[in-house]
Amino acid sequence: MSFEAIVVGGGMMGAAIGFGLAREGLRTALLDEGDRAFRAARGNFGRIVVSGKGVGFPDYTRWSRLSTDAWPGLAAELRDLTGIDTGFRREGGIYLCFGEAELEERARTLALCREEAGDLGFDFEVLDHARLAALLPGIGPTMPGGTYCPQDGEVNPLLFLRALHAGLRALGGATLSGARASALRADGGGFALTAGGETVRADRVVVAAGHGTSALARQLGLDIPTRPERGQLLVTERTAPFLPLPTDRIRQTREGTVMIGRVAEDAGFDDGTTTARMAGLARDAVRAFPALARLRVVRAWGCLRVLTPDGLPVYTESARHPGAYAATCHSAVTLGAAHARLIARWIATGARPPAIARMHEGRFAPAKAA
Ligand SMILES: Cc1cc2nc3c(=O)[nH]c(=O)nc-3n(C[C@H](O)[C@H](O)[C@H](O)COP(=O)(O)OP(=O)(O)OC[C@H]3O[C@@H](n4cnc5c(N)ncnc54)[C@H](O)[C@@H]3O)c2cc1C
Structure with missing residues (x-):
């Protein structure tokens, strides 16, 4: 051949x-x-x-921005060519902060990253609890805030x-x-x-x-x-739409399930799951959105990212x-x-x-x- x-x-x-x-x-x-x-x-x-990609390496921020700007065209082209709707949406995304110090640090990092990247950076808004609750009505009362970036999005991978x-x-x-x-x-x-x-x-x-x-x-x-970095994810049963925007660690799919993730650990080439990490994910998810406590987890998996040094x-x-x-x-x-x-x-x-x-x-x- x-x-x-x-x-x-x-x-x-x-x-x-x-x-x-x-x-x-x-x-x-x-x-x-x-x-x-x-x-x-x-x-x-x-x-x-x-948002937040490329701190100290602005070309990576610019590269990520070029890609996110090209995404709508790619999603439309794939749909026309194959009939497959990838579920691409670019209505912005939220990064959840679990403490005031984390929120301050996140705001500082994004400001630096945006400044370094210049015209091909991104926009963001720092959200206090009230503003976060206006965007995500189901947010838990103890969540201090987060950041919103209108250039972020999601897709069914x-x-x-x-x-x-x-x-x-x-x-x-x-x-x-x-x-x-x-x-x-x-x-x-x-x-x-x-x-x-x-x-x-x-x-x-x-x-x-x-x-x-x-x-x-x-x-x-x-x-x-390259080296492996393990992530772990939980998926809940389907529920009525409650999360209008994807967040960095919790996102509701178009089909109604809720994906909960954001582990980054060194486990070599072991792509399994651990009870401790899954419990941690579930605990944080329920603090962020208390209504999640009512849902059953139906799937969990570990998976290895590919990381350069x-x-x-x-x-x-x-x-x-x-x-x-x-x-x-x-x-x-x-x-x-x-x-x-x-x-x-x-x-x-x-x-x-x-x-x-x-x-x-x-x-x-x-x-x-x-
Ligand atoms: C838990 C988790 C969450 C993630 N979330 C996100 C996210 O939200 N957004 C995002 O942008 N990225 C995310 N990623 C990262 C994203 O999935 C990876 O960047 C992407 O899959 C890497 O693509 P790849 O083609 O390099 O590797 P892979 O997707 O792993 O594909 C490699 C392919 O190569 C094949 N292969 C390997 N060796 C050979 C060989 N010798 N001959 C032929 N074929 C071979 C394998 O079969 C495999 O299909 C996440 C990753 C993980 C693990």
């Missing part, structure tokens, strides 16, 4: 880039290992967030993923599942990789395989350190093997539109978006040498 572009990894990042490459007119194949792999795309919270795969196919691309890429090498003017006993060839290859990225990229001379994305092309790319990031739902549009255009045409100029793995080299 041979293609103009192969993307390894059919998760949130690879699917967006693959869809974008097909949109750029390249005959594209998207390869995915399948259910045995760690798949962050299947376990995430579905928030699209620019599973429908988004499905739409990207379907969109790629609608544009003539191929999706190959159960295809674990093992050997990957330069071959003539292009690349060859072995997946599920078959050899697949292409002019360009993009490694976007989540926790599989480091090992595959190394075969092309790219050293991209500084938590910022890597988008890189191999110097040794031009045409070989690798990409990884912490928030591929938020950045989905940037991946489908700007990263795909860079790979197809060479037009590298200025915001990602410093988002390559070279920034880790001095630390490693030290």
Whole structure:
């Protein structure tokens, strides 16, 4: 089999880039290992967030903002092309603070982040309890406040993923599942990789395989350190709409369930759940919205984020093997539109978006040498 572009990894990042490459007119194949792999795309919270991204690294704020601004167009395009409504909504989002000190710190951080990012920053409002209660009538009486950002949003991440795969196919691309890429090498003017006993060839290859990225990229001379960070999530039974805006840790889905999350812990590659963390999530959720105490939890899961040492994305092309790319990031739902549009255009045409100029793995080299 041979293609103009192969993307390894059919998760949130690879699917967006693959869809974008097909949109750029390249005959594209998207390869995915399948259910045995760690798949962050299947376990995430579905928030699209620019507020507070990129403190001390304004290009990341700008990149997140570019993506959130491109999201409405992407959601509409996917709906027209595939008939799948991803549930994308950008009516703003709220960050809940559980103490006065946290609220002050959050306000300071957002102000700094917005100032550093300049024109491509975000807007925000600091909310005291009364203002928070006006936006979220079910809020608990002991919650001191929070922040509101009108550029934040949400999406159903599973429908988004499905739409990207379907969109790629609608544009003539191929999706190959159960295809674990093992050997990957330069071959003539292009690349060859072995997946599920078959050899697949292409002019360009993009490694976007989540926790599989480091090992595959190394075969092309790219050293991209990543580590897992576990999140845990609870989902309640369905209830009548009570939460008009998504918050950083509690969000009501269109279907009526309530997702409760926001754990970030080092558990190696253990993607299970723990009673202590789940109890903590439930306790905070009930303090934030006392009515949640009446609902039953129907599902819980652990899932591993893919983190670089500084938590910022890597988008890189191999110097040794031009045409070989690798990409990884912490928030591929938020950045989905940037991946489908700007990263795909860079790979197809060479037009590298200025915001990602410093988002390559070279920034880790001095630390490693030290
Ligand atoms: C609990 C939790 C909550 C989150 N909430 C949010 C959120 O609200 N907003 C947000 O923007 N982000 C969120 N994220 C992060 C988001 O899910 C990830 O950024 C995203 O899934 C990463 O995309 P990826 O494609 O790099 O990795 P994945 O989505 O993990 O996909 C990697 C894919 O590569 C495949 N693969 C691996 N190795 C190989 C191989 N050798 N050959 C072929 N295929 C291979 C796997 O099968 C997998 O499908 C959250 C993550 C977690 C864990």
